[in-house]
Every structure is written in C-alpha cells, then in structure tokens.
Amino acid sequence: xxxxxxxxxxxxxxxxxxxxxxxxxxxxxxxxxxxxxxxxxxxxxxxxxxxxxxxxxxxxxxxxxxxxxxxxxxxxxxxxxxxxxxxxxxxxxxxxxxxxxxxxxxxxxxxxxxxxxxxxxxxxxxxxxxxxxxxxxxxxxxxxxx
Amino acid sequence: xxxxxxxxxxxxxxxxxxxxxxxxxxxxxxxxxxxxxxxxxxxxxxxxxxxxxxxxxxxxxxxxxxxxxxxxxxxxxxxxxxxxxxxxxxxxxxxxxxxxxxxxxxxxxxxxxxxxxxxxxxxxxxxxxxxxxxxxxxxxxxxxxx
DNA sequence: TCTCTAAATAGTAATATTCTTATTTGATAA
DNA sequence: TTATCAAATAAGAATATTACTATTTAGAGA
Numbered sequence: 001x002x003x004x005x006x007x008x009x010x011x012x013x014x015x016x017x018x019x020x021x022x023x024x025x026x027x028x029x030x031x032x033x034x035x036x037x038x039x040x041x042x043x044x045x046x047x048x049x050x051x052x053x054x055x056x057x058x059x060x061x062x063x064x065x066x067x068x069x070x071x072x073x074x075x076x077x078x079x080x081x082x083x084x085x086x087x088x089x090x091x092x093x094x095x096x097x098x099x100x101x102x103x104x105x106x107x108x109x110x111x112x113x114x115x116x117x118x119x120x121x122x123x124x125x126x127x128x129x130x131x132x133x134x135x136x137x138x139x140x141x142x143x144x145x146x
Numbered sequence: 147x148x149x150x151x152x153x154x155x156x157x158x159x160x161x162x163x164x165x166x167x168x169x170x171x172x173x174x175x176x177x178x179x180x181x182x183x184x185x186x187x188x189x190x191x192x193x194x195x196x197x198x199x200x201x202x203x204x205x206x207x208x209x210x211x212x213x214x215x216x217x218x219x220x221x222x223x224x225x226x227x228x229x230x231x232x233x234x235x236x237x238x239x240x241x242x243x244x245x246x247x248x249x250x251x252x253x254x255x256x257x258x259x260x261x262x263x264x265x266x267x268x269x270x271x272x273x274x275x276x277x278x279x280x281x282x283x284x285x286x287x288x289x290x291x292x
Numbered sequence: 293t294c295t296c297t298a299a300a301t302a303g304t305a306a307t308a309t310t311c312t313t314a315t316t317t318g319a320t321a322a
Numbered sequence: 323t324t325a326t327c328a329a330a331t332a333a334g335a336a337t338a339t340t341a342c343t344a345t346t347t348a349g350a351g352a
Contacts, residue, residue: 016299016348037338052302057339059300061221065241065277073273075207075310077338092267095211101265107253112276119247120281121238127219127275130258131211135266162318162329183309198332203309205330221340223308 006068006084013066013124020051024059025082033081034072034100040080067125074098090128096137103130152214152230159212159270166197170205171228179227180218180246186226213271220244236274242283249276 006025007017015021027040037056044051060080063069072079072091075098092101107128116123152171153163161167173186183202190197206226209215218225218237221244238247253274262269 018300018348020301050302052304053338054303054340055301061339062241067277077310092262092265092269094267095208095270101267103258103261103265105258105261107274112249112251115249115251116238116276116278119238119249121240121247121276121278122284123238123276123278124241125277127273127277128253129273130262130267130269131213131271131273132262132267132269138268164318164330166331184307196332198334199308200310200333201331207309223340 006082009066009068015062015066020055021059023048023051024056025063028069028080028082034079035081036077036079064127065125071127072100073127073129074100090130092130092132092134094134094137095131096133096140099134099137101134152228155212155214161208161212166201167205169194169197170202171209174215174226174228180225181227182223182225210273211271217273218246219273219275220246236276238276238278238280240280240283241277242279242286245280245283247280 007022010021011017023044024040027043028035031039031043037053037060040060041051041053041056044056060069060071060078064071064080068083070081070083070090072081072093074093088106089102089104090106092103093099107126109123112126113123153168156167157163169190170186173189174181177185177189183199183206186206187197187199187202190202206215206217206224210217210226214229216227216229216236218227218239220239234252236249236252238249239245253272255269258272259269
C-alpha cells in the first residue's frame with residue numbers, strides 16, 4: 001500500500017487526516033521497521049515540539065486496530081512498522097533473547113471473518129505473534145541441562 | 147488441560163514450580179476469565195501480603211508465551227484467562243466500546259510451525275486478537291453519518 | 293468562504309508494566 | 323538429607339502506556 005493509499009484507507013474508515021497522523025505515518029516510513037512510540041515521538045519533536053506522546057500512542061493503536069500497522073510486543077515494550085512495506089506478515093519472538101524473525105504467514109482472513117460475522121463483528125485488523133525459542137537459545141538451554 | 151497437567155507442562159518446559167506460580171494459576175482458575183494482573187495480585191495479597199506485583203506480571207507473560215494462558219489486549223490494559231477451561235479460542239475486540247466476544251477459531255498450529263521451523267524457531271505459544279466493530283457500534287457509526 | 297460539530301490533540305496526572313539488585317528457593321545430585 | 327546453583331522472587335525505582343479535560347481542528351454543509 002502506497003502512502004496515499006494509506007491516507008485514503010484512513011479516510012475511508014471515517015477517521016480524520018490530521019497533520020499529526022500524516023507525520024506519524026511519514027516517520028514510520030522514514031525510520032523503517034520496528035520503531036517504538038518513543039522513537040517516533042523523539043524524531044518528530046525535533047521539528048514539532050508540541051507533539052504529545054499520547055497522540056503517538058493513540059494513533060499507533062488506532063493504526064494497528066484497523067490493520068495499517070503491525071505491532072510487535074517485546075518484553076521491553078511494543079514496536080511498530082507499517083503494514084505496507086512488504087507482503088503482509090507477522091513475527092516470531094524468542095522468549096529468551098528477544099530476537100525477532102519475520103514469518104511469511106498470516107491467519108487467513110476468510111477463515112476467521114466468518115466466525116466474526118456470526119458474532120456481528122466487522123473485522124478491521126488483527127494482532128498475531130508467535131513466541132518460541134531461536135536456534136541459539138535452544139542450544140544454550142540444552143547445553144545447560146547436560 | 148487439568149490443573150495437574152498445567153503444572154506438568156510448566157515442569158516439562160524446564161520451569162520451576164514455585165508456590166507463587168501455583169497460586170497464580172489457582173487464582174486464574176478461581177476468578178474465571180479475563181482478569182488483570184492487578185486482580186490476581188489483590189486476590190492473593192489477602193493471604194500472601196508479600197507477593198510482588200512484578201511476579202504476577204512476569205508469570206502471566208511467561209504463561210502466555212508458552213501457550214498456557216490467553217492474553218486479551220484491551221485499551222484499558224491486558225486481561226488474562228487460562229487456556230485450558232474450554233476449547234482453545236481467541237477474541238474479537240470492538241475498537242469503539244471495548245466489548246469482547248469469543249471467536250472459536252485459532253490459526254492452526256501446523257500452518258505456521260513449518261514457517262517457524264525454517265527460521266530455526268521452536269514454537270511455544272502465540273497471541274492472536276481480532277479488532278473490529280460490534281453490531282451496536284456499527285449502527286451508531288452509520289446513524290451519525292446520516 | 294464561513295460556521296458548526298464531532299473528532300482529535302496537548303499537557304499533565306494517573307496507571308500499568310518492566311527493570312534492577314539483593315535475597316530466597318526449587319530441583320538436582322552427591 | 324544436605325549442598326549447590328541457576329532460576330525465581332520482593333521491593334522499590336524507572337519506564338511505558340493510558341486517562342482526563344480544556345482547547346483546537348478537519349471535514350461537512352450552508
């Protein structure tokens with residue numbers, strides 16, 4: 001999804017195109033993947049000192065909920081990335097070392113939208129994260145148990 | 147999964163069976179679904195004043211990561227429930243009114259474990275949440291736009 | 293363009309969650 | 323049973339995230 005389409009998508013769903021939202025999306029794109037709310041806030045504060053941290057959080061949550069942004073929950077806090085830079089995907093998080101790997105898989109939309117419809121829900125977005133152990137941490141674990 | 151099996155599962159994965167863990171699991175069962183870390187902490191404080199809130203958070207995260215507990219991320223904070231009380235399931239969350247509905251669907255394990263394996267990951271658990279709008283909030287939204 | 297209104301924001305306060313470090317404890321093996 | 327040690331905990335400090343409220347603003351329509 002291009003930048004324009006992102007803004008269109010926001011508008012289509014009935015949300016306003018505020019300057020803050022434009023800037024947050026722009027910054028998500030500029031900084032690349034896996035940035036925290038604080039990262040975005042600090043980057044934007046340089047030129048727009050009045051930007052509220054609350055606004056960053058509020059919009060990241062909104063963008064996540066309507067599927068335009070991916071959220072990755074690490075122990076150290078949440079990080080985000082635009083959902084449009086590559087094919088829709090999710091993440092593997094190592095519970096020992098916090099390493100993140102991309103997983104080229106997404107729970108298929110039709111598979112659960114039917115269930116959602118039966119509950120009267122209109123689906124907008126989702127969060128899907130897989131937890132496990134990476135190769136190195138599995139080996140460490142085994143070595144410790146010898 | 148019965149209570150004993152839960153404890154066995156913890157042990158099998160190499161985690162210690164501390165009294166705090168037993169009590170947290172026991173409380174999750176007693177309080178039923180969708181309790182917050184604070185709920186659990188307060189319930190246990192009555193009889194065990196020294197229990198640390200940090201311990202509750204740490205264990206809820208661990209239990210979630212290894213798939214024994216479900217986490218639901220609401221705007222007001224995260225709530226949890228044992229994964230064993232009924233068939234494995236997930237949740238629909240209304241982004242307007244925060245209503246939660248159960249969705250009898252889970253991204254099938256084999257479908258993504260292959261992807262995970264190719265990255266060298268051993269899968270332990272996952273978080274899957276669907277965001278959307280419930281019937282009432284869709285109607286409100288439409289009424290407002292007339 | 294001007295007005296109007298619900299939605300969004302800024303600033304700050306309040307909570308929620310995680311981190312740090314010294315101490316305790318479950319599990320293992322002698 | 324006892325010693326040992328990595329894992330887990332308690333307590334409190336530090337961050338992360340959300341809530342509250344007065345004010346501003348995007349978008350719709352006159």
